Amino acid sequence: MQHDKEFLIGFYRTMVRIRNFELKAEELFLQAKLPGFIHLYIGEEAIATGAMANLRKDDYITSTHRGHGHMIAKGADVKKMMAELYGKETGYCKGKGGSMHIADVSIGVLGANGEVAGGLPIAVGAGMAIKMQKKDSVVISFFGDGASNRGAFHEALNWASVYRLPVIFLNENNQFASTERVTETTSVQNIADRAVGYNIPGVIVDGNDVMAVYEVVKEAVDRARSGGGPTLIEAKTYRIKGHFVGDPVLYRNESEVNEKWQFEPISRFESTLFEMGIITDAEKESIWKQAEQEIKNAVNFAEKSKYPEPESALQDLFESDTGYDY
Amino acid sequence: MREITFSEALGEAMLEEMQRDPTIFTYGEDIAKQGGIFGAYKPILGKYQDRILDTPISEEVIFGSALGASLAGMRPVAEFHFADFLFTGMTAVANQIMKFKYMTGGQGKIHLILRGPDGISKSAAAQHSESIETLFMHIPGIKIIVPSTPYDMKGLFKTALKADDPVICFEHKMLYAKKGPVPEEEYYIPFGKADIKKEGKDVTVVTTSRMVHESLKASEQLVKEGIDVEVVDLRTLIPWDKELVLESVKKTHRLVIIHETWRRGGWGAEIAATVQEEAFDYLDGPIMRVGAKNVHIPFSPPLQDFVVPDYNSVINEVRKVLNV
Numbered sequence: 128m129q130h131d132k133e134f135l136i137g138f139y140r141t142m143v144r145i146r147n148f149e150l151k152a153e154e155l156f157l158q159a160k161l162p163g164f165i166h167l168y169i170g171e172e173a174i175a176t177g178a179m180a181n182l183r184k185d186d187y188i189t190s191t192h193r194g195h196g197h198m199i200a201k202g203a204d205v206k207k208m209m210a211e212l213y214g215k216e217t218g219y220c221k222g223k224g225g226s227m228h229i230a231d232v233s234i235g236v237l238g239a240n241g242e243v244a245g246g247l248p249i250a251v252g253a254g255m256a257i258k259m260q261k262k263d264s265v266v267i268s269f270f271g272d273g274a275s276n277r278g279a280f281h282e283a284l285n286w287a288s289v290y291r292l293p294v295i296f297l298n299e300n301n302q303f304a305s306t307e308r309v310t311e312t313t314s315v316q317n318i319a320d321r322a323v324g325y326n327i328p329g330v331i332v333d334g335n336d337v338m339a340v341y342e343v344v345k346e347a348v349d350r351a352r353s354g355g356g357p358t359l360i361e362a363k364t365y366r367i368k369g370h371f372v373g374d375p376v377l378y379r380n381e382s383e384v385n386e387k388w389q390f391e392p393i394s395r396f397e398s399t400l401f402e403m404g405i406i407t408d409a410e411k412e413s414i415w416k417q418a419e420q421e422i423k424n425a426v427n428f429a430e431k432s433k434y435p436e437p438e439s440a441l442q443d444l445f446e447s448d449t450g451y452d453y
Numbered sequence: 454m455r456e457i458t459f460s461e462a463l464g465e466a467m468l469e470e471m472q473r474d475p476t477i478f479t480y481g482e483d484i485a486k487q488g489g490i491f492g493a494y495k496p497i498l499g500k501y502q503d504r505i506l507d508t509p510i511s512e513e514v515i516f517g518s519a520l521g522a523s524l525a526g527m528r529p530v531a532e533f534h535f536a537d538f539l540f541t542g543m544t545a546v547a548n549q550i551m552k553f554k555y556m557t558g559g560q561g562k563i564h565l566i567l568r569g570p571d572g573i574s575k576s577a578a579a580q581h582s583e584s585i586e587t588l589f590m591h592i593p594g595i596k597i598i599v600p601s602t603p604y605d606m607k608g609l610f611k612t613a614l615k616a617d618d619p620v621i622c623f624e625h626k627m628l629y630a631k632k633g634p635v636p637e638e639e640y641y642i643p644f645g646k647a648d649i650k651k652e653g654k655d656v657t658v659v660t661t662s663r664m665v666h667e668s669l670k671a672s673e674q675l676v677k678e679g680i681d682v683e684v685v686d687l688r689t690l691i692p693w694d695k696e697l698v699l700e701s702v703k704k705t706h707r708l709v710i711i712h713e714t715w716r717r718g719g720w721g722a723e724i725a726a727t728v729q730e731e732a733f734d735y736l737d738g739p740i741m742r743v744g745a746k747n748v749h750i751p752f753s754p755p756l757q758d759f760v761v762p763d764y765n766s767v768i769n770e771v772r773k774v775l776n777v
Contacts, residue, residue: 223557237524238557240549248516248549256521259476259504259527278513279513282509282514285509286514
């Protein structure tokens with residue numbers, strides 16, 4: 128398929144922005160500047176980037192605990208993201224959620240999720256709403272390999288199939304559920320094989336190939352928009368970092384990680400762009416510099432922002448009142 | 454005034470609001486063709502058929518999808534079939550629905566309702582008889598309505614259908630067929646406003662749902678003994694009407710709290726603690742609580758009768774608090 132230069136460079140730029148956000152988050156966490164836990168998307172940037180290029184603003188996603196990449200690719204404000212990681216009042220959740228609960232309902236991000244597979248039922252509900260409203264929006268529900276072993280995954284796929292909902296179930300198989308290898312915890316070789324049980328298409332794609340992800344998701348999104356129902360896509364990738372920053376990683380060897388790093392999506396796509404003569408060294412450098420600057424600005428914004436007033440902990444439970452005083 | 458059943462009151466609330474608001478739709482098991490396992494939806498069968506859906510037995514999606522649908526602009530009313538089966542999909546309720554708005558710093562309007570039957574019936578045993586409203590009072594993030602009459606059912610449910618927060622509605626199985634006066638003209642009942650079902654001066658009884666009727670029955674017996682009971686129906690547990698309860702206790706100086714759910718750790722303990730904190734000097738005796746014994750609801754009729762409180766339990770506890 129032919130794409131213009133800007134479209135392809137856009138993929139590269141988004142992946143580089145996600146990478147820079149994650150590298151900075153890791154650095155800040157190790158400097159003890161960020162409270163809580165951080166789960167990094169390094170090495171998986173192609174999935175969010177390729178998938179989201181098919182979405183409009185009125186489409187929805189549900190994300191995961193490893194959700195920074197999804198947010199950025201869907202168009203979130205990295206300043207508000209970084210401020211939330213710091214627990215500041217200017218963050219997306221005013222400091223009430225942190226990394227695992229970032230959401231931006233105004234751009235269709237129905238939440239990262241601290242619960243494995245927690246987003247799938249929510250995605251199904253958004254799909255039901257779209258169908259009731261007779262719109263042509265779609266929902267992409269991102270989830271990991273571990274989530275495919277939860278009941279919610281099976282309930283959600285059956286339900287979406289029965290009602291032919293416009294939901295794309297996008298599995299990011301990064302080979303590890305926390306410390307456990309997918310091969311040791313999962314009954315099938317390919318998570319996409321589970322689609323058969325729900326009578327929907329199941330597709331496997333190289334999750335480190337941004338163009339391939341884009342194409343596969345495009346087909347699923349087109350089908351969903353035109354009333355053809357859900358698709359299960361398994362994007363095979365590899366979790367370069369530990370489950371969380373600080374994970375002692377006792378379950379694999381460094382040599383395995385080094386080998387997988389050869390296939391990481393950004394340098395792969397970069398080679399393709401150079402081969403196609405689409406990008407120059409100067410353009411590449413400029414994209415990285417811009418991304419670094421953007422993240423630097425986000426860090427400045429977050430650091431200059433105030434912590435929330437302690438009493439603000441008693442707000443936001445309900446729409447119509449504070450809800451704590453009874 | 455005309456009289457209609459509790460089910461009909463629910464049906465009228467749904468129909469009136471569905472006509473007003475095209476974003477309301479409802480789904481669950483056995484509702485679209487059967488009208489619900491206890492016929493609660495029979496009054497709305499044949500109307501708005503595209504907005505009443507039968508679903509797979511997939512509780513986590515029944516509940517979790519309500520959150521997604523509300524965030525995407527609809528007003529879902531999801532049925533939980535039996536209160537006991539809230540546990541089956543409880544993570545979607547407690548970890549998703551009840552936390553979403555708070556965790557995200559107030560984002561979204563979570564206008565959804567979870568509704569269905571709770572409480573005992575004729576020997577349904579431990580997995581179809583529970584009253585678990587206390588849990589939803591304990592965990593922050595959802596408003597709780599527990600109507601006792603057709604009038605309250607309709608007025609509270611109409612308010613729930615206009616609310617912009619999650620609401621859970623517990624409808625006692627033994628109330629669905631009960632008739633009561635409901636005016637023809639439209640009305641709404643605000644949350645957090647208790648209703649004095651019977652005025653009295655000797656002792657305040659605070660209760661909800663089916664136990665309102667048991668308490669009224671008890672008060673009829675007690676009046677013959679010269680004891681004048683005030684029956685306060687909270688109607689909603691989140692929020693609950695602290696002002697009215699305190700006002701009544703300041704008048705009667707005695708308090709008994711009655712619920713069908715377990716006595717140990719039941720919501721009555723919360724009411725009792727609050728009253729002794731805020732009106733200790735007005736009390737002429739200890740606050741007493743009536744609730745189910747701390748075992749599961751057994752099957753055999755004499756066993757169920759022994760475990761679950763009724764009007765006799767109310768009478769005994771009121772006599773105790775008055776030392777008669």
